[in-house]
Amino acid sequence: MITVEDLTFTYPGGEAPAVSELSFEVAEGEVFGFLGPSGAGKSTTQNILIGLLDPWQGRVDVMGKPLGSWGRDYYGRIGVSFELPNHYLKLSARENLDYFAAMYDGETASPEEVLALVGLGEDIDKRVSDYSKGMKNRLNLARSLLNHPSLWFLDEPTSGLDPVNAVKVRDLVKARQAQGVTTVITTHDMLIADALCDRVGFIVDGRLVECDAPSALKRRYGTREVVVSWGSEEAPSSARFPLDGIGAQAEFQRILQSETILSLHSQETTLEDVFVQVTGRTLR
Amino acid sequence: MPAARAIRAILTHDGLRLLRDQFLLGASLYVAGCAIALRWLVPWLEAELLRENGFELAPYVPLGVSYFVLINASVITGMLGGFLLLETREERAMQALLVTPTPLSVHLGTLAAVVVTAGFGITVVLSALVGVGIPGWDAVLLSSLLGAPTGFVMALILATAASNKVEAFAVMKLTSIIGLVPVAGSFLPEPLQYAVGIAPPYWACKIWWMAAAGESGWGWLVVPGLLVSAGWIAFLLPRFERAARR
Numbered sequence: 001m002i003t004v005e006d007l008t009f010t011y012p013g014g015e016a017p018a019v020s021e022l023s024f025e026v027a028e029g030e031v032f033g034f035l036g037p038s039g040a041g042k043s044t045t046q047n048i049l050i051g052l053l054d055p056w057q058g059r060v061d062v063m064g065k066p067l068g069s070w071g072r073d074y075y076g077r078i079g080v081s082f083e084l085p086n087h088y089l090k091l092s093a094r095e096n097l098d099y100f101a102a103m104y105d106g107e108t109a110s111p112e113e114v115l116a117l118v119g120l121g122e123d124i125d126k127r128v129s130d131y132s133k134g135m136k137n138r139l140n141l142a143r144s145l146l147n148h149p150s151l152w153f154l155d156e157p158t159s160g161l162d163p164v165n166a167v168k169v170r171d172l173v174k175a176r177q178a179q180g181v182t183t184v185i186t187t188h189d190m191l192i193a194d195a196l197c198d199r200v201g202f203i204v205d206g207r208l209v210e211c212d213a214p215s216a217l218k219r220r221y222g223t224r225e226v227v228v229s230w231g232s233e234e235a236p237s238s239a240r241f242p243l244d245g246i247g248a249q250a251e252f253q254r255i256l257q258s259e260t261i262l263s264l265h266s267q268e269t270t271l272e273d274v275f276v277q278v279t280g281r282t283l284r
Numbered sequence: 285m286p287a288a289r290a291i292r293a294i295l296t297h298d299g300l301r302l303l304r305d306q307f308l309l310g311a312s313l314y315v316a317g318c319a320i321a322l323r324w325l326v327p328w329l330e331a332e333l334l335r336e337n338g339f340e341l342a343p344y345v346p347l348g349v350s351y352f353v354l355i356n357a358s359v360i361t362g363m364l365g366g367f368l369l370l371e372t373r374e375e376r377a378m379q380a381l382l383v384t385p386t387p388l389s390v391h392l393g394t395l396a397a398v399v400v401t402a403g404f405g406i407t408v409v410l411s412a413l414v415g416v417g418i419p420g421w422d423a424v425l426l427s428s429l430l431g432a433p434t435g436f437v438m439a440l441i442l443a444t445a446a447s448n449k450v451e452a453f454a455v456m457k458l459t460s461i462i463g464l465v466p467v468a469g470s471f472l473p474e475p476l477q478y479a480v481g482i483a484p485p486y487w488a489c490k491i492w493w494m495a496a497a498g499e500s501g502w503g504w505l506v507v508p509g510l511l512v513s514a515g516w517i518a519f520l521l522p523r524f525e526r527a528a529r530r
Contacts, residue, residue, distance in 0.1 A: 050383055051383075052379075052382060052529060072385045072386070072387055073385060075384050075385045076385045078383070080383045082376070082379060082380065084376055086375065086376035086377050086378075086379050087380075088297065088301060088371075088375060088377050089375055090300070090304040090305065091297060091300060095300065098293070099293050099297045100381075100384060102289050102290050102292070103290050103293070103381065103385060103386040104384060104385055105385055140380075143380065
């Protein structure tokens with residue numbers, strides 16, 4: 001669906017490239033996530049892919065064609081949900097969506113249909129100026145689905161959302177994936193990336209430093225150990241045991257059978273830990 | 285036709301946004317208020333100045349009326365269009381519009397058509413309303429048509445130079461000078477006076493003044509008038525497009 005080779009872009013007046021020699025592929029129907037701290041080059045990469053930034057160097061093919069050879073029809077095939085709300089505040093959600101729907105040539109979804117998907121059905125006639133930040137972000141998502149896109153770009157889709165609505169967004173992405181939609185997510189939320197993405201790419205200082213499935217990354221960078229604590233709360237003892245062959249570990253068996261266990265934790269790593277290990281940076 | 289659907293939506297939604305903004309609504313009523321006031325104020329002032337000071341105001345009436353009718357109508361319609369355009373940028377809706385199949389040129393073209401048509405129509409209506417200091421209708425129609433693109437120039441200046449409404453008010457103060465330039469320039473001798481023709485409304489005003497003074501041969505002023513407006517628009521459009529992508 002997307003093939004990028006040696007993509008490099010420098011902002012006008014910028015000294016260093018915002019993205020440098022970026023290469024990756026996104027398969028059809030895949031949910032691909034760009035992870036990285038603020039200013040790493042995630043949104044720049046997305047803005048290049050949606051045709052808002054040029055000139056860039058390298059090769060970018062989207063939906064079987066070089067990006068530069070697409071005309072305005074490209075926007076009939078993709079959906080874009082930006083990180084920050086972008087709506088006419090004096091208009092209601094329905095008026096906003098009617099307006100944006102009129103900008104498309106083909107058949108579009110109704111405002112009722114897309115607002116129901118993001119849980120804003122009851123607020124359809126409320127002016128957007130009266131919406132909370134989370135509601136505005138969900139309206140961004142609703143608008144990006146108006147044209148039934150086959151390629152969907154989401155920039156920080158759960159930003160400003162409460163946990164319930166974040167789960168709704170996750171389910172929405174999964175549902176679209178089941179319908180064959182390819183999704184590119186830009187985020188620094190490791191939990192949403194772990195839950196949603198088939199593969200993630202770590203971007204730091206404009207460079208892609210790692211790219212694989214979250215489960216593969218966690219396996220590769222995680223520690224296959226169990227930590228056991230036992231004894232009294234005042235003076236606990238603890239020990240580490242490798243997961244491999246743990247059933248044959250006599251000491252581990254002894255502790256389980258004869259001691260008072262305080263805690264027992266496997267040392268699986270998180271995507272955030274992997275990121276820190278790979279890049280030496282945190283995501284904030 | 286897909287563009288027709290987009291244009292209908294732009295017109296409807298811009299109208300709604302205008303009606304829901306007290307400031308913009310008030311500004312659009314300001315021009316009409318000025319015209320109505322002038323209709324009664326000018327004859328009274330003319331008579332008073334003549335009686336009290338022996339001052340003959342009549343030669344200056346077309347100058348003043350052209351400012352309040354011709355220049356104000358296009359500047360105010362431009363300001364309304366500029367604020368709507370700026371608001372689209374400020375609320376980041378512009379960013380969302382850029383990723384739809386409808387190009388920015390359709391939005392700007394629609395705005396230009398509305399501002400020019402409204403500027404022309406309002407000037408003609410106000411001219412009829414004021415009734416004093418007005419030249420013949422051939423000159424009124426021509427200068428109204430020539431002055432109308434000034435509105436689009438104003439809209440582009442406002443939406444390009446300002447990035448929010450607070451800045452827009454500062455820019456407006458600056459651009460109001462453009463409206464006064466032709467009036468001030470009228471006191472200069474010709475051909476030095478033509479130097480102020482860099483301000484787009486000058487040429488429309490010049491037609492107005494010449495026709496009101498009973499002079500002929502003002503038809504050629506259409507050419508520099510159109511060239512100056514086209515030059516300003518050509519200068520501002522790429523700058524606005526760059527600002528829209530920021």
